[in-house]
Amino acid sequence: MRPTLSLNVPNFGPLLARDGYRHLIELAEQAEAAGIDRVNVTDHVVMGPDTSAYTWGPFATEPDAMWLEPLTVLSVMAGRTRTIRLGTGIVIAALRGAAVLAKTAATLDLLSGGRLDLGVGTGWQAKEYEAAGMDFARRGRLLDDTLAGCRALWEQAPASVDTPTVSFSDAYCMPRPPAGARIPIWVSGTLSTPVVRRLTTWGDGWIPIMGATHDDIARGADQLRGAFADAGRDPQQLQVRGRLAVARSASGEIDWDATAADAAALLAVGCTDVNVALQVVDPDPDRAAEQLPALAAAFASAHTGEAVR
Secondary structure (H helix, E strand, O other): OOOEEEEEOOOEOOOOOHHHHHHHHHHHHHHHHHOOOEEEEOOOOOOOOOOOOOOOOOOOOOOOOOEOOHHHHHHHHHHHOOOOEEEEEEEEHHHOOHHHHHHHHHHHHHHOOOOEEEEEEOOOOHHHHHHOOOOHHHHHHHHHHHHHHHHHHHHOOOEEEEOOOOEEEEEOOOOOOOOOOOOOEEEEOOOOHHHHHHHHHHOOEEEOOOOOOHHHHHHHHHHHHHHHHHOOOOHHHOEEEEEOOOOEOOOOOEOHHHHHHHHHHHHHOOOOEEEEEHHHHOOOHHHHHHHHHHHHHHHHHHHHOOOOO
């Protein structure tokens, strides 16, 4: 499995809002041209006025800021690109419902030529579940049942599922991934017992929680490879995402050698994908876009061992 380099682009707020968010779509084209393997966008369906439950620092936007629906964004990107993979990092899967999410994701995967990576999670905000008529306290159960429904609809014809929150029988849902193909599901979160079970049952990749250290990722990757083996799955097929630290010199310029070294360290602890946010490359999106070829070159040096050119 060749390591991949992913770029998170903000499908929210004003940064890429130029020309009705055409700038956002252009970033996917620029990332593809630069040699980036995957572009990721993220999800909020609604926002409440209180974002204090977000525990990783100040929240990125005000509650009434623009936030574009991620699968719709990826559909437009799919039509403007040819090779770059299209990921959610993450989508709050249960809010869509199993049948609607299965149909939407499979349609996008088909029209993009099999390029979808579906990153999923429970989210952290009760208001979104309230707006969808769902119980936030049952979010883990709701996610599990949604994934069970999606896999059944993608892999069976007719499909049947009987879980506490999703139940149907003799249902046909087309399109489905072709025989032998699979829409990868990336599961986010700390490796609690439910998350490990969720990943080994329905998932393909792990998105560690923000702030996870290299040691955390190494331990988690080992744990998941063991869990894959115990479940009768090939541990070598497990995918793991790490967040790249973009190093800078005293003058503020990007130190590509040091950045490549951090990418190499992530690969060494078991990451198969190295992810970086556009704003980490440069707060100015145009300057960040100019740096993407150098970012791709630094990543290539990390997994080939060649010097950064």
